[in-house]
Amino acid sequence: MSISTTTERTTGGDMSEESALERRLHSLVAPIVSDLGLELYDLDYAGGILKVTIDTPPGSPGGVDVDTLAQCTRLVSRELDHTDPIPGHYTLEVSSPGLERTLRTPRHFQREIGKTVSIRLRDVGNSDRRINGVLVAADDTACTVRVDGTAAAPIGDDRVVPYDQIDRAKTVFVWEAAPKPGGRGKPGSKRANRPADSSAPKRAPKKTPTVNSTDNHPNDQENMPS
Template identity: 35%
Template sequence: MSRQVIEIVEKIAKPIVKEEGLELFDIEYSKEGANWFLRVFIDLPGGAVNLDHCSKVSEKLSKELDRVDPIPTAYMLEVSSPGAERPLKREHDFQRAIGKYVYLSTYAPVKGEKEFTGTLKSVEQESLVVEVEGERYQIPRSQIAKARLAILL
């Protein structure tokens, strides 16, 4: 059911987000304790999402969701930015992250390591190349458990 809800919400949200000059980054629909949450993450290409962006999308999306009523249970709608340490999921997420500081974890060790925090140097068909403290690691895509931008401290 969660997958179906996400697909329906995506069809409803995309035109609303686009109308605001934004990009739909991700949608999550999950139960936490007794409550259901519908989280819609929006992005501003080349900029930063602010509270005004989130509130406009939230208001418009809430009205449209009430009108269409695609979710049979009560839920809480949250609209926000994916954040500074946003996940890298789709191909264009990885492409945009080239040259940026990233965190990757793997299912199995690569050169004896399972966690990598460094600069994403390239995105290839089968792997990502990350430079960590001057050493390059070629990490097979099939081994990537988690990928996100990281904050350089």
């Protein structure tokens, strides 16, 4: 699950080239994010919306909490108010990537090696435009996916995909079923259909105390969620 904070700003000026503007914004935002001990995962400006995605460094436990997102939003907003790099009215959104992450740059692919990914190709004359599998390698020009069974290749084949052929790509979160407690053959588990020992003395059943459901306990009110 991704979380985000949003703020709106209005500035003056003429519209600049978007790619140059994004590079300028990246140079302003990246040091702020780094000072918070985080990484600038992605920055995208389109349609009057500046989306800043921040994340913890690879291998770090946990993710970005709401308080840190709010702090980053304030700091970035203050810097943009001071430098005024965006012409016109715009909206600032600061968020964390979430479980399924959009892959837009070589660094994104390199960071997610070993993860399951879903890739949609551009229309390059290939009838099968979707590739699903495990990302096994990535460099500055292409990534390699061990496909999990598509019309393009059988299961287990590695497919090299140049970045310039990719329309969209993202990681896919794979749910893993938790092991059931008390499995068969585990120590301490009960055996089904075990014959009873007729020689053992029988115990009288325990009496179950009766609880009056209308009684009010002092701690009940304290433990209720606010």
